[in-house]
Amino acid sequence: MDIASGATDLTGKMLIAMPGMGDPRFEHAVVYMCAHSDEGAMGLIVNKPSGDVTMAALLEQLSISPAPGLDLRQVHFGGPVEAGRGFVLHSPDYKSGLTTLQVDEDFNMTGTLDVLETIARGNPPERWMAMLGYAGWGPGQLEGELAQNAWLVCDASPALVFDTADASKWEAALNSMGIPAHLLSAEGGTA
Template sequence: MQESQTASGATDLTGSMLIAMPGMGDPRFEHAVIYMCAHSDDGAMGLIVNKPSADVSLGALLQQLEIEGSSGLDRKSVYFGGPVEMGRGFVLHGADYRSDLTTLQVDDAFCMTGTLDVLEHIARGDGPSQWLAMLGYAGWGPGQLEQELAQNAWLVCAPDPALVFATPDEQKWGAALKRLGIPALALSAEGGRA
Protein backbone atom coordinates (compact mmCIF):
# COMPACT_ATOMS: atom_id res chain seq x y z
CA MET A 1 0.00 0.00 0.00
CA GLN A 2 1.50 3.23 -1.13
CA GLU A 3 0.72 6.14 1.20
CA SER A 4 0.02 9.32 -0.73
CA GLN A 5 -2.31 12.27 -0.43
CA THR A 6 -5.12 13.72 -2.48
CA ALA A 7 -4.89 17.34 -3.63
CA SER A 8 -6.84 18.41 -0.53
CA GLY A 9 -4.27 16.71 1.72
CA ALA A 10 -6.41 13.70 2.70
CA THR A 11 -4.75 10.29 2.69
CA ASP A 12 -5.24 8.59 -0.70
CA LEU A 13 -6.71 5.16 0.02
CA THR A 14 -6.38 3.82 -3.54
CA GLY A 15 -5.10 0.25 -3.26
CA SER A 16 -6.10 -0.07 0.42
CA MET A 17 -8.75 -2.24 1.98
CA LEU A 18 -11.60 -0.93 4.10
CA ILE A 19 -13.00 -3.08 6.90
CA ALA A 20 -16.51 -2.24 8.07
CA MET A 21 -16.85 -1.58 11.78
CA PRO A 22 -19.71 -3.22 13.70
CA GLY A 23 -22.72 -0.98 14.15
CA MET A 24 -22.20 0.89 10.88
CA GLY A 25 -25.96 1.10 10.40
CA ASP A 26 -26.06 0.08 6.72
CA PRO A 27 -26.80 -3.66 6.41
CA ARG A 28 -25.35 -3.75 2.88
CA PHE A 29 -21.91 -3.11 4.39
CA GLU A 30 -22.19 -5.33 7.49
CA HIS A 31 -18.85 -7.14 7.88
CA ALA A 32 -17.80 -5.85 4.44
CA VAL A 33 -14.21 -5.89 3.23
CA ILE A 34 -13.74 -3.44 0.35
CA TYR A 35 -10.79 -3.18 -2.00
CA MET A 36 -10.37 0.49 -2.94
CA CYS A 37 -9.86 0.94 -6.70
CA ALA A 38 -9.80 4.76 -6.70
CA HIS A 39 -9.78 7.61 -4.19
CA SER A 40 -9.33 11.30 -4.89
CA ASP A 41 -10.85 14.65 -4.00
CA ASP A 42 -13.62 13.80 -6.51
CA GLY A 43 -14.75 10.77 -4.48
CA ALA A 44 -13.92 7.09 -4.09
CA MET A 45 -14.77 3.73 -5.66
CA GLY A 46 -14.25 0.26 -4.23
CA LEU A 47 -15.43 -3.34 -4.61
CA ILE A 48 -16.76 -5.51 -1.78
CA VAL A 49 -14.73 -8.74 -1.89
CA ASN A 50 -16.57 -10.91 0.65
CA LYS A 51 -20.26 -10.87 -0.30
CA PRO A 52 -21.06 -13.50 -2.94
CA SER A 53 -24.51 -13.14 -4.49
CA ALA A 54 -26.97 -15.86 -3.57
CA ASP A 55 -28.91 -15.16 -6.76
CA VAL A 56 -26.31 -15.01 -9.54
CA SER A 57 -23.67 -17.56 -10.56
CA LEU A 58 -20.97 -16.81 -13.10
CA GLY A 59 -22.35 -19.56 -15.33
CA ALA A 60 -25.78 -17.89 -15.37
CA LEU A 61 -24.23 -14.48 -16.03
CA LEU A 62 -22.14 -15.83 -18.91
CA GLN A 63 -25.23 -17.51 -20.37
CA GLN A 64 -27.20 -14.25 -20.12
CA LEU A 65 -24.34 -12.43 -21.88
CA GLU A 66 -24.15 -15.22 -24.51
CA ILE A 67 -20.55 -16.04 -23.61
CA GLU A 68 -19.67 -19.71 -23.86
CA GLY A 69 -17.62 -20.99 -20.96
CA SER A 70 -16.39 -24.11 -19.27
CA SER A 71 -18.77 -25.98 -16.97
CA GLY A 72 -16.49 -25.32 -13.98
CA LEU A 73 -17.57 -21.68 -14.03
CA ASP A 74 -21.15 -22.62 -13.07
CA ARG A 75 -20.06 -22.98 -9.45
CA LYS A 76 -18.18 -19.67 -9.32
CA SER A 77 -19.92 -16.85 -7.50
CA VAL A 78 -20.67 -13.38 -8.76
CA TYR A 79 -20.16 -10.91 -5.91
CA PHE A 80 -22.20 -7.98 -4.67
CA GLY A 81 -19.57 -5.34 -5.42
CA GLY A 82 -21.65 -2.59 -3.84
CA PRO A 83 -25.00 -0.81 -4.09
CA VAL A 84 -24.09 1.60 -6.92
CA GLU A 85 -24.93 0.66 -10.54
CA MET A 86 -25.90 -2.92 -9.72
CA GLY A 87 -26.31 -3.74 -13.42
CA ARG A 88 -22.68 -2.87 -14.15
CA GLY A 89 -20.04 -5.57 -13.95
CA PHE A 90 -16.43 -5.48 -12.83
CA VAL A 91 -13.68 -8.04 -12.45
CA LEU A 92 -11.08 -7.46 -9.74
CA HIS A 93 -8.03 -9.50 -10.69
CA GLY A 94 -4.31 -9.99 -10.37
CA ALA A 95 -1.77 -8.04 -12.41
CA ASP A 96 -1.07 -10.99 -14.73
CA TYR A 97 -3.87 -9.92 -17.11
CA ARG A 98 -4.57 -6.78 -19.12
CA SER A 99 -7.68 -6.23 -21.22
CA ASP A 100 -7.22 -5.13 -24.81
CA LEU A 101 -9.90 -2.51 -24.12
CA THR A 102 -9.44 -1.14 -20.63
CA THR A 103 -7.82 -2.34 -17.44
CA LEU A 104 -7.14 -0.10 -14.48
CA GLN A 105 -3.91 -1.13 -12.77
CA VAL A 106 -4.54 -0.09 -9.18
CA ASP A 107 -1.19 -1.24 -7.76
CA ASP A 108 1.46 -3.93 -8.34
CA ALA A 109 -0.86 -6.79 -7.32
CA PHE A 110 -4.39 -5.69 -8.30
CA CYS A 111 -6.16 -4.59 -11.46
CA MET A 112 -9.79 -3.96 -12.30
CA THR A 113 -11.46 -4.47 -15.66
CA GLY A 114 -15.02 -3.40 -16.40
CA THR A 115 -15.43 -4.62 -19.98
CA LEU A 116 -16.89 -7.89 -21.30
CA ASP A 117 -13.63 -9.07 -22.84
CA VAL A 118 -12.25 -10.09 -19.44
CA LEU A 119 -15.25 -12.43 -18.97
CA GLU A 120 -14.68 -13.82 -22.46
CA HIS A 121 -11.03 -14.50 -21.57
CA ILE A 122 -12.02 -16.11 -18.24
CA ALA A 123 -14.57 -18.30 -20.06
CA ARG A 124 -11.89 -19.41 -22.57
CA GLY A 125 -9.38 -20.10 -19.81
CA ASP A 126 -6.86 -17.42 -20.82
CA GLY A 127 -7.95 -14.70 -18.40
CA PRO A 128 -6.37 -13.69 -15.09
CA SER A 129 -5.23 -16.48 -12.79
CA GLN A 130 -6.94 -14.87 -9.76
CA TRP A 131 -10.19 -12.94 -10.05
CA LEU A 132 -13.57 -12.04 -8.57
CA ALA A 133 -16.51 -11.08 -10.81
CA MET A 134 -18.85 -8.45 -9.36
CA LEU A 135 -22.02 -6.55 -10.04
CA GLY A 136 -22.19 -3.01 -8.67
CA TYR A 137 -19.64 -1.06 -6.68
CA ALA A 138 -19.29 0.97 -3.51
CA GLY A 139 -19.03 4.68 -4.24
CA TRP A 140 -18.54 7.83 -2.21
CA GLY A 141 -18.95 11.46 -3.23
CA PRO A 142 -16.34 14.14 -2.50
CA GLY A 143 -15.44 14.08 1.22
CA GLN A 144 -17.99 11.36 2.06
CA LEU A 145 -15.47 8.59 2.75
CA GLU A 146 -13.31 10.94 4.85
CA GLN A 147 -16.41 11.77 6.93
CA GLU A 148 -17.21 8.07 7.43
CA LEU A 149 -13.60 7.40 8.46
CA ALA A 150 -13.79 10.25 10.99
CA GLN A 151 -16.97 8.64 12.39
CA ASN A 152 -15.11 5.33 12.91
CA ALA A 153 -17.20 3.50 10.29
CA TRP A 154 -14.15 1.87 8.66
CA LEU A 155 -10.72 0.55 9.50
CA VAL A 156 -8.04 0.66 6.81
CA CYS A 157 -5.45 -2.03 6.10
CA ALA A 158 -2.96 -2.95 3.40
CA PRO A 159 -4.27 -5.21 0.64
CA ASP A 160 -3.41 -8.88 0.46
CA PRO A 161 -4.07 -10.96 -2.69
CA ALA A 162 -4.30 -14.15 -0.60
CA LEU A 163 -7.00 -12.58 1.59
CA VAL A 164 -8.96 -11.27 -1.42
CA PHE A 165 -8.68 -14.25 -3.76
CA ALA A 166 -7.97 -17.33 -1.60
CA THR A 167 -9.58 -16.82 1.83
CA PRO A 168 -13.13 -18.20 2.21
CA ASP A 169 -15.62 -15.33 2.01
CA GLU A 170 -17.03 -15.84 5.50
CA GLN A 171 -13.49 -15.56 6.94
CA LYS A 172 -12.29 -12.44 5.07
CA TRP A 173 -13.60 -9.87 7.57
CA GLY A 174 -11.94 -11.58 10.53
CA ALA A 175 -8.77 -12.21 8.53
CA ALA A 176 -8.57 -8.53 7.56
CA LEU A 177 -8.95 -7.50 11.20
CA LYS A 178 -6.28 -10.02 12.17
CA ARG A 179 -3.88 -8.31 9.72
CA LEU A 180 -4.31 -5.21 11.92
CA GLY A 181 -3.78 -7.24 15.09
CA ILE A 182 -7.40 -6.76 16.18
CA PRO A 183 -9.49 -9.73 17.35
CA ALA A 184 -13.03 -9.47 15.95
CA LEU A 185 -14.54 -9.99 19.42
CA ALA A 186 -12.72 -6.91 20.71
CA LEU A 187 -14.65 -4.54 18.44
CA SER A 188 -17.56 -2.57 19.82
CA ALA A 189 -20.38 -1.04 17.83
CA GLU A 190 -19.84 2.18 19.76
CA GLY A 191 -16.96 4.48 18.75
CA GLY A 192 -15.21 6.42 21.48
CA ARG A 193 -13.42 9.73 21.61
CA ALA A 194 -10.38 10.46 23.73
Template sequence: MGCALRDGAGCATYFAMVSSTTSAVRAGGYLTGNLLIAMPGMQDPRFDHSVVCLCAHSAEGAMGLVVNRPLAGMAFDDLLRQLSIEPVPPQRRLRMLSGGPVESGRGFVLHSDDWATEGSLPVMPGLTLTASLDILKAVATGGGPREGVLALGYAGWAPGQLEDEIQRNAWLNVPADASLVFREDTGGTWEAALAKLKVDPALLSGAAGRA
Protein backbone atom coordinates (compact mmCIF):
# COMPACT_ATOMS: atom_id res chain seq x y z
CA MET A 1 0.00 0.00 0.00
CA GLY A 2 1.45 3.36 -0.97
CA CYS A 3 1.22 6.43 1.25
CA ALA A 4 0.99 9.79 -0.46
CA LEU A 5 2.14 11.90 2.47
CA ARG A 6 4.29 14.46 0.69
CA ASP A 7 6.74 17.26 1.33
CA GLY A 8 5.06 20.50 2.41
CA ALA A 9 5.04 22.22 -0.98
CA GLY A 10 3.37 19.24 -2.62
CA CYS A 11 0.34 19.48 -0.33
CA ALA A 12 -0.84 22.90 -1.48
CA THR A 13 -2.96 21.77 -4.44
CA TYR A 14 -4.53 18.84 -2.63
CA PHE A 15 -5.57 21.01 0.29
CA ALA A 16 -7.20 23.74 -1.83
CA MET A 17 -10.70 22.56 -0.88
CA VAL A 18 -9.79 22.07 2.78
CA SER A 19 -8.16 25.49 2.98
CA SER A 20 -11.25 27.22 1.61
CA THR A 21 -13.55 25.45 4.02
CA THR A 22 -11.45 26.10 7.11
CA SER A 23 -11.51 29.81 6.26
CA ALA A 24 -15.28 29.79 5.66
CA VAL A 25 -17.70 31.08 8.27
CA ARG A 26 -18.71 28.20 10.52
CA ALA A 27 -22.31 29.38 10.61
CA GLY A 28 -25.28 28.19 8.64
CA GLY A 29 -24.94 24.59 9.77
CA TYR A 30 -21.32 23.96 8.80
CA LEU A 31 -19.76 21.41 11.12
CA THR A 32 -15.98 21.71 10.73
CA GLY A 33 -14.45 20.62 14.03
CA ASN A 34 -17.35 18.34 14.96
CA LEU A 35 -17.50 14.59 15.34
CA LEU A 36 -20.05 12.77 13.22
CA ILE A 37 -21.50 9.77 15.03
CA ALA A 38 -23.06 7.11 12.83
CA MET A 39 -26.61 6.21 13.82
CA PRO A 40 -27.40 2.50 14.33
CA GLY A 41 -29.40 2.53 11.10
CA MET A 42 -26.41 3.64 9.00
CA GLN A 43 -26.96 2.01 5.60
CA ASP A 44 -23.36 2.24 4.41
CA PRO A 45 -21.50 -0.67 6.06
CA ARG A 46 -18.19 1.18 5.67
CA PHE A 47 -19.38 3.63 8.32
CA ASP A 48 -21.17 1.23 10.67
CA HIS A 49 -20.64 2.53 14.25
CA SER A 50 -18.05 4.97 12.97
CA VAL A 51 -16.98 8.29 14.47
CA VAL A 52 -15.66 10.83 11.94
CA CYS A 53 -13.74 13.96 12.81
CA LEU A 54 -14.98 16.52 10.29
CA CYS A 55 -11.90 18.45 9.16
CA ALA A 56 -13.63 20.61 6.54
CA HIS A 57 -17.24 21.44 5.73
CA SER A 58 -18.67 24.17 3.52
CA ALA A 59 -20.98 24.64 0.56
CA GLU A 60 -18.27 22.94 -1.51
CA GLY A 61 -18.56 19.64 0.38
CA ALA A 62 -16.98 17.98 3.37
CA MET A 63 -13.92 15.94 4.32
CA GLY A 64 -13.24 14.00 7.52
CA LEU A 65 -11.27 11.18 9.09
CA VAL A 66 -12.71 8.11 10.80
CA VAL A 67 -11.04 8.02 14.23
CA ASN A 68 -12.22 4.64 15.54
CA ARG A 69 -11.00 2.20 12.86
CA PRO A 70 -7.52 0.78 13.59
CA LEU A 71 -5.58 0.12 10.39
CA ALA A 72 -4.92 -3.56 9.67
CA GLY A 73 -1.90 -4.81 7.78
CA MET A 74 0.56 -1.95 8.28
CA ALA A 75 2.52 -0.75 11.29
CA PHE A 76 4.07 2.69 11.75
CA ASP A 77 7.57 1.23 11.38
CA ASP A 78 6.57 -0.37 8.06
CA LEU A 79 5.36 3.00 6.80
CA LEU A 80 8.62 4.70 7.75
CA ARG A 81 10.60 2.03 5.88
CA GLN A 82 8.38 2.44 2.83
CA LEU A 83 8.96 6.19 2.86
CA SER A 84 12.70 5.87 3.67
CA ILE A 85 12.34 7.85 6.89
CA GLU A 86 14.93 7.22 9.61
CA PRO A 87 15.36 6.11 12.28
CA VAL A 88 13.67 2.71 12.30
CA PRO A 89 12.74 1.76 14.94
CA PRO A 90 11.59 5.32 15.65
CA GLN A 91 11.85 7.13 18.96
CA ARG A 92 8.07 7.69 18.89
CA ARG A 93 5.17 6.14 17.02
CA LEU A 94 1.74 7.25 15.84
CA ARG A 95 -1.31 5.01 15.99
CA MET A 96 -2.47 4.02 12.52
CA LEU A 97 -6.13 4.37 11.50
CA SER A 98 -8.21 3.61 8.44
CA GLY A 99 -9.46 7.14 7.83
CA GLY A 100 -12.11 6.36 5.24
CA PRO A 101 -12.85 4.73 1.90
CA VAL A 102 -11.49 7.53 -0.33
CA GLU A 103 -7.84 7.37 -1.51
CA SER A 104 -6.77 4.75 1.01
CA GLY A 105 -3.12 5.24 0.07
CA ARG A 106 -3.07 8.89 1.10
CA GLY A 107 -1.94 9.73 4.61
CA PHE A 108 -3.09 12.41 7.04
CA VAL A 109 -1.96 13.17 10.57
CA LEU A 110 -4.60 14.66 12.87
CA HIS A 111 -2.77 16.08 15.85
CA SER A 112 -2.64 18.55 18.72
CA ASP A 113 -1.98 22.13 17.71
CA ASP A 114 1.32 22.47 19.58
CA TRP A 115 3.19 21.61 16.34
CA ALA A 116 2.77 22.75 12.74
CA THR A 117 4.65 22.99 9.47
CA GLU A 118 4.06 24.62 6.11
CA GLY A 119 0.75 23.29 4.81
CA SER A 120 -0.64 22.35 8.24
CA LEU A 121 -4.29 23.36 8.51
CA PRO A 122 -6.15 24.24 11.71
CA VAL A 123 -9.35 22.24 12.18
CA MET A 124 -10.42 23.87 15.45
CA PRO A 125 -8.63 25.13 18.56
CA GLY A 126 -6.57 22.16 19.75
CA LEU A 127 -6.67 20.17 16.49
CA THR A 128 -4.55 20.50 13.33
CA LEU A 129 -4.33 18.46 10.12
CA THR A 130 -0.97 17.81 8.43
CA ALA A 131 -0.20 15.73 5.34
CA SER A 132 3.52 16.28 4.83
CA LEU A 133 6.49 14.03 5.50
CA ASP A 134 7.85 16.63 7.93
CA ILE A 135 5.61 15.43 10.71
CA LEU A 136 6.66 11.79 10.30
CA LYS A 137 10.32 12.80 10.34
CA ALA A 138 9.75 14.81 13.50
CA VAL A 139 7.92 11.97 15.25
CA ALA A 140 10.52 9.39 14.23
CA THR A 141 13.26 11.46 15.86
CA GLY A 142 11.28 11.98 19.06
CA GLY A 143 9.65 15.34 18.29
CA GLY A 144 6.41 16.38 16.65
CA PRO A 145 3.05 17.11 18.29
CA ARG A 146 2.16 15.97 21.77
CA GLU A 147 -0.71 13.83 20.46
CA GLY A 148 -1.59 12.55 17.03
CA VAL A 149 -2.98 9.75 14.89
CA LEU A 150 -2.07 8.83 11.32
CA ALA A 151 -4.97 7.95 9.04
CA LEU A 152 -4.76 6.39 5.60
CA GLY A 153 -7.71 7.41 3.44
CA TYR A 154 -10.52 9.80 4.26
CA ALA A 155 -14.28 10.24 4.11
CA GLY A 156 -15.58 12.75 1.57
CA TRP A 157 -18.97 14.25 0.70
CA ALA A 158 -20.07 16.18 -2.40
CA PRO A 159 -21.83 19.55 -2.00
CA GLY A 160 -25.02 19.07 -0.02
CA GLN A 161 -24.47 15.33 0.46
CA LEU A 162 -23.62 15.44 4.16
CA GLU A 163 -26.51 17.79 4.90
CA ASP A 164 -28.85 15.34 3.17
CA GLU A 165 -27.46 12.41 5.19
CA ILE A 166 -27.96 14.31 8.44
CA GLN A 167 -31.53 15.16 7.47
CA ARG A 168 -32.10 11.46 6.78
CA ASN A 169 -30.94 10.66 10.31
CA ALA A 170 -27.66 8.97 9.33
CA TRP A 171 -25.49 11.02 11.71
CA LEU A 172 -25.50 12.79 15.04
CA ASN A 173 -22.86 15.45 15.70
CA VAL A 174 -20.99 16.73 18.72
CA PRO A 175 -18.02 19.13 19.06
CA ALA A 176 -14.73 17.25 18.83
CA ASP A 177 -12.31 17.07 21.71
CA ALA A 178 -8.92 15.46 22.16
CA SER A 179 -10.18 12.81 24.59
CA LEU A 180 -12.33 11.32 21.80
CA VAL A 181 -10.11 11.98 18.77
CA PHE A 182 -7.00 10.49 20.40
CA ARG A 183 -8.73 7.85 22.48
CA GLU A 184 -6.63 4.66 22.47
CA ASP A 185 -9.59 2.37 23.17
CA THR A 186 -11.10 2.88 19.72
CA GLY A 187 -13.54 0.06 20.41
CA GLY A 188 -15.34 2.32 22.86
CA THR A 189 -15.15 5.60 20.94
CA TRP A 190 -18.66 5.35 19.45
CA GLU A 191 -20.25 4.82 22.87
CA ALA A 192 -18.09 7.56 24.42
CA ALA A 193 -19.13 10.04 21.73
CA LEU A 194 -22.79 9.27 22.35
CA ALA A 195 -22.22 9.62 26.08
CA LYS A 196 -21.01 13.16 25.48
CA LEU A 197 -24.49 13.83 24.10
CA LYS A 198 -26.02 11.97 27.04
CA VAL A 199 -27.53 9.50 24.56
CA ASP A 200 -28.09 5.85 25.47
CA PRO A 201 -27.38 3.73 22.35
CA ALA A 202 -30.18 1.37 23.39
CA LEU A 203 -32.70 4.19 23.11
CA LEU A 204 -31.74 5.36 19.63
CA SER A 205 -34.43 4.85 17.03
CA GLY A 206 -35.20 5.82 13.47
CA ALA A 207 -36.74 9.11 14.61
CA ALA A 208 -35.04 12.11 13.05
CA GLY A 209 -32.86 14.24 15.26
CA ARG A 210 -29.67 16.23 15.52
CA ALA A 211 -27.19 17.10 18.17
Protein backbone atom coordinates (compact mmCIF):
# COMPACT_ATOMS: atom_id res chain seq x y z
CA MET A 1 0.00 0.00 0.00
CA ASP A 2 1.67 3.17 -1.19
CA ILE A 3 0.61 6.11 0.95
CA ALA A 4 0.83 9.15 -1.35
CA SER A 5 1.60 11.66 1.40
CA GLY A 6 4.79 9.81 2.27
CA ALA A 7 3.30 8.62 5.56
CA THR A 8 3.97 5.14 6.80
CA ASP A 9 1.40 2.40 6.26
CA LEU A 10 -0.22 1.98 9.66
CA THR A 11 -1.93 -1.35 8.95
CA GLY A 12 -1.39 -3.59 11.98
CA LYS A 13 -0.35 -0.69 14.24
CA MET A 14 -2.20 0.92 17.15
CA LEU A 15 -3.31 4.52 17.42
CA ILE A 16 -3.34 6.05 20.89
CA ALA A 17 -5.59 9.09 21.31
CA MET A 18 -3.80 12.09 22.76
CA PRO A 19 -5.41 13.94 25.67
CA GLY A 20 -7.64 16.78 24.54
CA MET A 21 -8.58 15.16 21.23
CA GLY A 22 -11.94 16.92 21.35
CA ASP A 23 -14.14 14.03 20.22
CA PRO A 24 -15.50 12.23 23.31
CA ARG A 25 -15.98 9.02 21.29
CA PHE A 26 -12.19 8.82 20.98
CA GLU A 27 -11.21 10.00 24.46
CA HIS A 28 -8.42 7.70 25.68
CA ALA A 29 -9.13 5.42 22.70
CA VAL A 30 -6.75 2.73 21.53
CA VAL A 31 -7.45 1.83 17.90
CA TYR A 32 -6.15 -1.27 16.14
CA MET A 33 -5.58 -0.37 12.47
CA CYS A 34 -7.02 -3.00 10.11
CA ALA A 35 -6.29 -1.13 6.88
CA HIS A 36 -4.48 2.04 5.76
CA SER A 37 -3.93 3.12 2.19
CA ASP A 38 -4.21 6.12 -0.13
CA GLU A 39 -7.98 5.49 -0.13
CA GLY A 40 -8.34 5.96 3.62
CA ALA A 41 -8.08 3.96 6.83
CA MET A 42 -10.16 1.62 8.96
CA GLY A 43 -9.59 0.61 12.56
CA LEU A 44 -11.34 -0.84 15.58
CA ILE A 45 -11.36 0.74 19.03
CA VAL A 46 -10.22 -2.04 21.37
CA ASN A 47 -10.70 -0.46 24.80
CA LYS A 48 -14.29 0.77 24.91
CA PRO A 49 -16.84 -1.83 26.00
CA SER A 50 -20.34 -1.04 24.77
CA GLY A 51 -21.63 -0.95 28.34
CA ASP A 52 -24.87 -2.81 27.87
CA VAL A 53 -24.43 -5.28 24.99
CA THR A 54 -23.20 -8.78 25.76
CA MET A 55 -22.24 -11.37 23.15
CA ALA A 56 -25.20 -13.53 24.19
CA ALA A 57 -27.63 -10.64 23.68
CA LEU A 58 -26.11 -9.80 20.30
CA LEU A 59 -26.33 -13.42 19.14
CA GLU A 60 -29.91 -13.77 20.35
CA GLN A 61 -30.83 -10.59 18.46
CA LEU A 62 -29.43 -12.28 15.33
CA SER A 63 -31.44 -15.47 16.10
CA ILE A 64 -28.26 -17.40 16.91
CA SER A 65 -28.27 -19.55 20.07
CA PRO A 66 -25.25 -18.57 22.20
CA ALA A 67 -22.86 -21.01 23.86
CA PRO A 68 -22.73 -20.91 27.68
CA GLY A 69 -20.61 -18.11 29.13
CA LEU A 70 -21.21 -15.59 26.37
CA ASP A 71 -23.61 -13.64 28.59
CA LEU A 72 -20.50 -12.42 30.43
CA ARG A 73 -18.55 -11.48 27.27
CA GLN A 74 -18.86 -7.77 26.45
CA VAL A 75 -19.29 -6.41 22.93
CA HIS A 76 -17.12 -3.33 22.29
CA PHE A 77 -17.76 0.02 20.62
CA GLY A 78 -15.52 -0.35 17.56
CA GLY A 79 -16.10 3.20 16.37
CA PRO A 80 -18.75 5.65 15.20
CA VAL A 81 -19.01 4.48 11.56
CA GLU A 82 -21.75 1.94 10.73
CA ALA A 83 -22.54 1.39 14.42
CA GLY A 84 -24.96 -1.43 13.58
CA ARG A 85 -22.34 -3.46 11.72
CA GLY A 86 -20.36 -6.08 13.60
CA PHE A 87 -16.71 -7.04 13.40
CA VAL A 88 -14.62 -9.64 15.20
CA LEU A 89 -10.91 -8.96 15.68
CA HIS A 90 -9.28 -12.31 16.33
CA SER A 91 -6.23 -14.53 16.32
CA PRO A 92 -5.21 -16.10 12.98
CA ASP A 93 -6.37 -19.60 13.97
CA TYR A 94 -9.81 -18.79 12.49
CA LYS A 95 -10.43 -17.95 8.85
CA SER A 96 -13.85 -17.49 7.32
CA GLY A 97 -14.39 -19.00 3.94
CA LEU A 98 -16.03 -15.68 3.04
CA THR A 99 -14.30 -12.55 4.24
CA THR A 100 -11.55 -12.86 6.81
CA LEU A 101 -8.98 -10.10 6.38
CA GLN A 102 -5.52 -11.21 7.47
CA VAL A 103 -4.11 -7.95 8.81
CA ASP A 104 -0.75 -9.40 9.84
CA GLU A 105 0.68 -12.56 11.41
CA ASP A 106 -1.02 -11.89 14.77
CA PHE A 107 -4.43 -10.48 13.83
CA ASN A 108 -7.32 -11.29 11.53
CA MET A 109 -10.62 -9.42 11.22
CA THR A 110 -13.91 -10.94 10.10
CA GLY A 111 -17.12 -9.01 9.55
CA THR A 112 -19.54 -11.76 8.51
CA LEU A 113 -22.06 -13.87 10.43
CA ASP A 114 -20.08 -17.10 10.05
CA VAL A 115 -17.56 -16.04 12.72
CA LEU A 116 -20.42 -15.26 15.12
CA GLU A 117 -21.96 -18.66 14.41
CA THR A 118 -18.62 -20.32 15.13
CA ILE A 119 -18.32 -18.42 18.42
CA ALA A 120 -21.94 -19.30 19.30
CA ARG A 121 -21.20 -23.01 18.78
CA GLY A 122 -18.49 -22.77 21.43
CA ASN A 123 -15.59 -23.07 18.99
CA PRO A 124 -14.27 -19.48 18.86
CA PRO A 125 -10.84 -18.33 17.73
CA GLU A 126 -8.27 -18.66 20.51
CA ARG A 127 -8.41 -14.88 21.09
CA TRP A 128 -11.17 -12.57 19.93
CA MET A 129 -13.12 -9.36 20.53
CA ALA A 130 -16.49 -8.46 19.01
CA MET A 131 -17.21 -4.85 18.07
CA LEU A 132 -20.10 -2.81 16.71
CA GLY A 133 -19.01 -0.07 14.34
CA TYR A 134 -15.56 1.00 13.27
CA ALA A 135 -13.32 4.05 13.08
CA GLY A 136 -12.88 5.27 9.52
CA TRP A 137 -10.92 8.00 7.80
CA GLY A 138 -11.18 9.30 4.24
CA PRO A 139 -8.16 9.86 1.98
CA GLY A 140 -5.58 11.99 3.80
CA GLN A 141 -7.79 12.50 6.88
CA LEU A 142 -5.77 10.31 9.26
CA GLU A 143 -2.52 11.81 8.00
CA GLY A 144 -3.93 15.26 8.85
CA GLU A 145 -4.86 14.13 12.36
CA LEU A 146 -1.39 12.65 12.84
CA ALA A 147 0.19 15.93 11.69
CA GLN A 148 -1.92 17.73 14.33
CA ASN A 149 -0.60 15.33 17.01
CA ALA A 150 -4.06 13.88 17.71
CA TRP A 151 -2.64 10.34 17.80
CA LEU A 152 0.49 8.49 18.81
CA VAL A 153 1.37 5.29 16.93
CA CYS A 154 2.67 2.16 18.61
CA ASP A 155 3.18 -1.49 17.75
CA ALA A 156 0.23 -3.79 18.36
CA SER A 157 0.51 -6.98 20.35
CA PRO A 158 -2.03 -9.71 21.11
CA ALA A 159 -1.26 -9.29 24.82
CA LEU A 160 -2.19 -5.59 24.72
CA VAL A 161 -5.32 -6.10 22.61
CA PHE A 162 -6.72 -9.32 24.08
CA ASP A 163 -5.21 -9.77 27.55
CA THR A 164 -5.04 -6.26 29.03
CA ALA A 165 -8.11 -4.93 30.87
CA ASP A 166 -9.98 -2.32 28.81
CA ALA A 167 -9.52 0.36 31.46
CA SER A 168 -5.74 -0.19 31.37
CA LYS A 169 -5.13 -0.40 27.60
CA TRP A 170 -4.56 3.31 26.97
CA GLU A 171 -1.90 3.59 29.65
CA ALA A 172 -0.42 0.18 28.71
CA ALA A 173 -0.13 1.30 25.06
CA LEU A 174 1.70 4.46 26.16
CA ASN A 175 3.94 2.42 28.46
CA SER A 176 4.84 0.16 25.50
CA MET A 177 6.39 3.29 23.96
CA GLY A 178 8.12 4.29 27.19
CA ILE A 179 5.77 7.25 27.73
CA PRO A 180 4.27 7.69 31.22
CA ALA A 181 0.64 8.80 30.86
CA HIS A 182 1.02 11.50 33.51
CA LEU A 183 3.51 13.36 31.30
CA LEU A 184 0.97 13.92 28.50
CA SER A 185 -0.91 17.19 28.41
CA ALA A 186 -4.04 18.21 26.57
CA GLU A 187 -2.47 21.64 26.03
CA GLY A 188 -0.32 22.23 22.98
CA GLY A 189 2.53 24.67 22.82
CA THR A 190 4.64 26.49 20.31
CA ALA A 191 8.38 26.88 20.18
